[in-house]
Amino acid sequence: GAGVSQSPSNKVTEKGKDVELRxxxxxxxxxxxxxxxxxxxxxxxxxxxxxxxxxxxxGLPSDxxxxxxxxxSVSTLTIQRTQQEDSAVYLCASSLTQGGGTEAFxxxxxxxxxx
Amino acid sequence: xxxxxxxxxxxxxxxxxxxxxxCTYDTxxxxxxxxxxxQPPSRQMILVIRQEAYKQQNATENRFSVNFQKxxxxxxxKISDSQLGDAAMYFCASRGxxxxxxxxxxxxxxxxx
Numbered sequence: 241g242a243g244v245s246q247s248p249s250n251k252v253t254e255k256g257k258d259v260e261l262r263x264x265x266x267x268x269x270x271x272x273x274x275x276x277x278x279x280x281x282x283x284x285x286x287x288x289x290x291x292x293x294x295x296x297x298x299g300l301p302s303d304x305x306x307x308x309x310x311x312x313s314v315s316t317l318t319i320q321r322t323q324q325e326d327s328a329v330y331l332c333a334s335s336l337t338q339g340g341g342t343e344a345f346x347x348x349x350x351x352x353x354x355x
Numbered sequence: 356x357x358x359x360x361x362x363x364x365x366x367x368x369x370x371x372x373x374x375x376x377x378c379t380y381d382t383x384x385x386x387x388x389x390x391x392x393x394q395p396p397s398r399q400m401i402l403v404i405r406q407e408a409y410k411q412q413n414a415t416e417n418r419f420s421v422n423f424q425k426x427x428x429x430x431x432x433k434i435s436d437s438q439l440g441d442a443a444m445y446f447c448a449s450r451g452x453x454x455x456x457x458x459x460x461x462x463x464x465x466x467x468x
Contacts, residue, residue: 343405
């Protein structure tokens with residue numbers, strides 16, 4: 241595709257349920273990032289994938305959060321036993337390389353609401 | 356660790372006027388990059404402008420320019436000839452040796468017709 245695609249666009253789930261959020265990066269982009277944006281706040285880093293290297297999971301807030309990237313392309317962020325404080329917009333970004341000045345291209349995010 | 360601070364939660368500007376959004380940052384690294392991203396209601400973050408810390412010359416992209424004061428760790432964004440389409444949330448961000456971006460809390464810009 242032409243840009244980073246995320247699905248679903250919106251997700252409402254009941255507290256305690258598991259959810260999966262999907263990200264399709266731009267073809268050929270080796271770096272992929274997940275961020276969380278709580279209402280009216282800046283973006284909080286969650287996890288970073290670069291090629292076949294081990295991911296940087298330093299931003300994951302708890303062990304209920306996990307992510308994988310299959311075949312160096314599509315990524316799935318999984319939240320287990322969702323809590324109300326997990327409600328936020330989850331943004332995915334990809335970039336061609338991991339170079340410091342490289343532009344990160346963002347998707348439109350998934351708005352997660354836990355009721 | 357890097358930190359980014361945006362002290363103006365909201366700003367407004369009259370159409371065709373100029374507005375400056377403030378950003379300060381803190382880092383112990385010598386090699387880093389600074390960015391301004393725009394987030395319209397569609398939620399998609401769009402890169403507005405970027406600055407390499409080792410370059411003294413301020414970056415410019417059409418109506419958008421920065422005032423990069425390295426010693427003061429300040430990185431403000433100037434929007435000239437503001438247009439209605441500039442209305443959005445603006446985020447300042449930095450990136451150093453850690454490859455993720457560190458974002459400020461954002462400034463909501465309103466453009467008044």
